[in-house]
Amino acid sequence: MSLTGLFLCSFLIVHMSGNLALLKSDGGQAFNEYAKFMTTFPPIKVMSYFTYALILLHIVQGLAIWLKNKSARPVKYAARSKGKNGSWASRNMAILGIVILFFLILHLKSFWFEMKFGSIPYVDYGGGKIKNLYEIVVTAFKQPWYVGIYLIALLAIALHLIHGFQSAFQSLGVNHSKYTPIIKILGYIFAIGVPLGFAIQPLYVLLFL
Ligand code: HEM
Numbered sequence: 687m688s689l690t691g692l693f694l695c696s697f698l699i700v701h702m703s704g705n706l707a708l709l710k711s712d713g714g715q716a717f718n719e720y721a722k723f724m725t726t727f728p729p730i731k732v733m734s735y736f737t738y739a740l741i742l743l744h745i746v747q748g749l750a751i752w753l754k755n756k757s758a759r760p761v762k763y764a765a766r767s768k769g770k771n772g773s774w775a776s777r778n779m780a781i782l783g784i785v786i787l788f789f790l791i792l793h794l795k796s797f798w799f800e801m802k803f804g805s806i807p808y809v810d811y812g813g814g815k816i817k818n819l820y821e822i823v824v825t826a827f828k829q830p831w832y833v834g835i836y837l838i839a840l841l842a843i844a845l846h847l848i849h850g851f852q853s854a855f856q857s858l859g860v861n862h863s864k865y866t867p868i869i870k871i872l873g874y875i876f877a878i879g880v881p882l883g884f885a886i887q888p889l890y891v892l893l894f895l
Contacts (some may be wrong), residue, residue, distance in 0.1 A: 687751065689853035690744040695851065695876065697737050702883040709890055714820025715811045721819045724780045725801060745787065752780040775849040782846040789839030796826050827891035840881040847877035 704724065707716040708853040724730050756764065775782065800806055800822050826832055851873035852866075 687744065687747040688857040690747060691723065691850050691854050693740050693849070694744060695854075695880075699876075702880050705807050705887055708823065708887050710822070714809070714818065718809060718816050718818060718821045719811070721801065724814045736774075741790070743782070745840070748780060748783050758802045766773045773849060773858040775845040777855070779846060779849060781855065782842045785839060785842040786846060789842070790866070793839075797823060799891065824891050826893060828895070830892060833888040837885060840885050843884075844877050844881040847880065848874065851876055 704720050705717075707720045710716045724734075797819065800867075801817060801819050804822075806817040806819060807821060808815040809821075810816070827836075852870050855866075855869045862868070
């Protein structure tokens with residue numbers, strides 16, 4: 687679970703950084719060219735299939751751990767003392783995971799499915815016709831309720847990552863008086879920075895386009 691989680695973390699960094707092309711005031715050219723590259727360049731396509739497989743594997747691993755923990759402690763703790771039983775996020779990783787899963791289904795239906803199977807309009811910037819995914823994304827992010835769902839999901843992602851990032855290193859046996867505090871700080875920067883980078887995108891479209 688640590689390895690699939692850490693791979694998905696690297697996916698999030700690439701996905702968030704690439705999507706920042708949305709913020710360019712060029713009528714969507716940079717974003718559409720990036721989307722075309724990501725969906726047609728063969729090595730990236732292979733990585734995409736690998737990503738889908740690891741998302742599914744991560745879900746199955748999470749469910750297995752959740753069921754195991756549940757059967758190990760069928761009766762809930764009578765009382766929770768702060769700090770002793772772990773943080774709220776660490777105790778609710780499965781619930782956070784389910785929120786993220788619902789978000790992912792909505793997200794993939796809105797953009798990924800449209801890009802692959804929908805009838806997206808085409809645009810030509812001088813180098814031939816390409817799909818205008820930018821138009822689809824901007825139309826979606828102009829709806830406040832849709833952006834609201836994204837912000838709630840990104841909060842769940844931040845909480846999931848705050849615990850998940852450092853827990854992954856711990857599970858891999860990285861427990862060192864010198865490195866563990868550094869991993870903790872990096873974990874916080876990652877878990878807050880990446881969702882913030884994602885959140886800027888729908889908010890920018892909603893408020894400034
Ligand atoms: C909030 C800003 C986000 C934007 C603007 C965005 C945009 C997009 C777009 C346009 C696609 C379709 C592109 C394609 O077909 O390759 C896509 C695919 C995808 N998105 Fe996002 N996304 C955002 C956040 C997220 C988050 C937070 C996650 C994960 C928790 C995520 C996971 C995915 C996955 C797994 C795919 C499929 C990738 C692939 O086919 O390789 N996205 N996203």
